[in-house]
Amino acid sequence: MKKIVFLTGAGMSVESGFKTFRGNDGLWENYPVEQVASHEGWEQDPTLVTNFYNMLRKKLYAAQPNEGHKIIAALEKEYNVTVITQNVDNLHEKAGSTHVIHLHGELTKVCSSREPYDPQYIEELGPDNSQVAPGTKAGDGSLLRPFIVFFGESVPMLEPAAREVEDADIFVVIGTSLNVYPAASLLYYTKPGTPTFLIDPNAVSTEARNITYIRKGASEGMKELAEMLPKL
Numbered sequence: 001m002k003k004i005v006f007l008t009g010a011g012m013s014v015e016s017g018f019k020t021f022r023g024n025d026g027l028w029e030n031y032p033v034e035q036v037a038s039h040e041g042w043e044q045d046p047t048l049v050t051n052f053y054n055m056l057r058k059k060l061y062a063a064q065p066n067e068g069h070k071i072i073a074a075l076e077k078e079y080n081v082t083v084i085t086q087n088v089d090n091l092h093e094k095a096g097s098t099h100v101i102h103l104h105g106e107l108t109k110v111c112s113s114r115e116p117y118d119p120q121y122i123e124e125l126g127p128d129n130s131q132v133a134p135g136t137k138a139g140d141g142s143l144l145r146p147f148i149v150f151f152g153e154s155v156p157m158l159e160p161a162a163r164e165v166e167d168a169d170i171f172v173v174i175g176t177s178l179n180v181y182p183a184a185s186l187l188y189y190t191k192p193g194t195p196t197f198l199i200d201p202n203a204v205s206t207e208a209r210n211i212t213y214i215r216k217g218a219s220e221g222m223k224e225l226a227e228m229l230p231k232l
């Protein structure tokens with residue numbers, strides 16, 4: 001069974017009406033990213049940050065996966081599929097994808113602000129308990145913070161993601177500008193000669209060669225790719 005690895009960015013979720021991390025305008029849902037997505041912002045006003053993610057979580061639970069998400073999930077019937085996403089939403093999982101690596105964290109989870117990756121303090125929130133009261137504490141006594149990789153923080157899931165890309169028979173990039181590092185570096189972990197596709201309606205500049213461009217949005221682009229895959 002061939003292994004397909006996807007790297008998805010903001011353009012993957014835009015058709016679902018869900019804005020996501022790292023917009024070109026430096027805003028996230030009309031907030032400056034340094035205010036709501038940096039360690040300094042969290043230290044300065046944890047109440048504002050907590051309420052911001054409460055709002056975003058509420059929007060996420062109302063959002064639905066688009067056709068692009070669904071096609072990726074359906075490919076698991078015929079391929080070994082891994083999704084590496086820069087997005088903090090859970091739309092890939094909602095569509096049915098079973099192996100998703102989140103590079104920048106997960107909006108549906110909260111964690112300790114002292115040890116964000118200590119699994120005993122990571123909590124999954126659902127639609128019925130999506131709102132975190134400002135000042136709520138984790139099990140270790142620190143403030144409960146969003147399970148999000150803030151700007152300037154390390155990206156611990158990068159190494160597992162790179163290993164997946166190294167094993168890929170086919171690599172597909174969807175809806176990311178490829179200028180956000182370290183995620184953009186994943187393009188260079190493919191084996192020589194690996195068929196690589198880039199789905200994006202906008203022009204994307206990259207030094208990597210041998211890329212097949214599909215200048216469409218996520219859903220239309222995935223329809224086109226799905227027709228091409230059996231011939232690879």
